[in-house]
Amino acid sequence: MQQPTMDWVAQARALASQAHAGQQDKAGQPYIEHVARVAAAIHDDDMAKAAAWLHDVVEDCPQYAAQVQAFPAPIRDTVSLLSRHTAADADQYYARIRQHPPALKVKLADIADNAHPRRLLQLAPAVADRLRSKYAAALVALGGQRAATATPATATTRLLQLMDAARTLAALANEPEVTAGSGQDAPHPRQAALLAVCEVVRAEVEAQMTPETFVIWSDMYVQP
Structure with missing residues (x-):
């Protein structure tokens, strides 16, 4: 049996x-x-x-x-x-x-x-920021897929810088002094410009990561 x-x-x-x-x-x-x-x-x-x-x-x-x-x-x-x-x-x-x-x-x-x-929102802001940086670095190590232009370390550093820039641009685009004057139909030109640059940077990040790691990274900054 x-x-x-x-x-x-x-x-x-x-x-x-x-x-x-x-x-x-x-x-x-x-x-x-x-x-x-x-x-x-x-x-x-x-x-x-x-x-x-x-x-x-x-x-x-x-x-x-x-x-x-x-x-x-x-x-x-x-x-x-x-x-x-x-x-x-x-x-x-x-x-x-x-x-x-x-x-x-x-x-x-x-x-x-x-x-x-x-x-992350259950943690102190400083702790959450530290962990976001830690997880971003892990995602690059696991899912960065572009061949290095100089050395692997340089390629990793550049990708992490792009990820940080995308996050910073998105935050700036939603600052009150930037969104002031925005309407329901269209953002203020300053906000629109920042968002456009942010999308360019995000697209470059996406091109250098596997789909799975890009989604995880993107979701880190979405408000639940």
């Missing part, structure tokens, strides 16, 4: 719930809620979904690391890649994830949830 297939997603969910019990995120919410949202974002790939449940267990709850080793190799390997202590530095960490589709899928879901305005 054929043995039933182990439900690894359910096993991963149970272990994550046990490992993260009592933990809170930066906003004071149960940490497992973040993990659950990341797992819910993974579709049509049970190995990746199980890894999503476990993605912070080894790094944040090392006392449960041995239990993660009981999972199949595809799950273990993905969780290992998502655990920062297995990489020499951030560049290696993101480079390895970028080359591993299941790990990339989970990491993008992780960043998308962490960077969601719903969560």
Whole structure:
């Protein structure tokens, strides 16, 4: 008689719930809620979904690391890649994830949830700004797709500068002194000019990122 297939997603969910019990995120919410949202974002790939449940267990709850080793190799390997202590530095960490589709899928879901305005607006402005910069850099590392014109470091710096410029232009375009005089049918010429430049910069950012990472970056600055 054929043995039933182990439900690894359910096993991963149970272990994550046990490992993260009592933990809170930066906003004071149960940490497992973040993990659950990341797992819910993974579709049509049970190995990746199980890894999503476990993605912070080894790094944040090392006392449960041995239990993660009981999972199949595809799950273990993905969780290992998502655990920062297995990489020499951030560049290696993101480079390895970028080359591993299941790990990339989970990491993008992780960043998308962490960077969601719903969560960032619960934090002090300085903390939220620091995290936005951190997540923007991560998205560039995972989804920047244009070949470097000089060196990879220069290309990364230029893309981050473009992303920062787009954000600054959008903020300036909505300042009261710029929007004063705007009507329902048309913005003030000053606002229209800023928005036009902002769209040019955003288009350049979009051209240099994968669609998935561009959407996550764009959503970081949308008011919920």
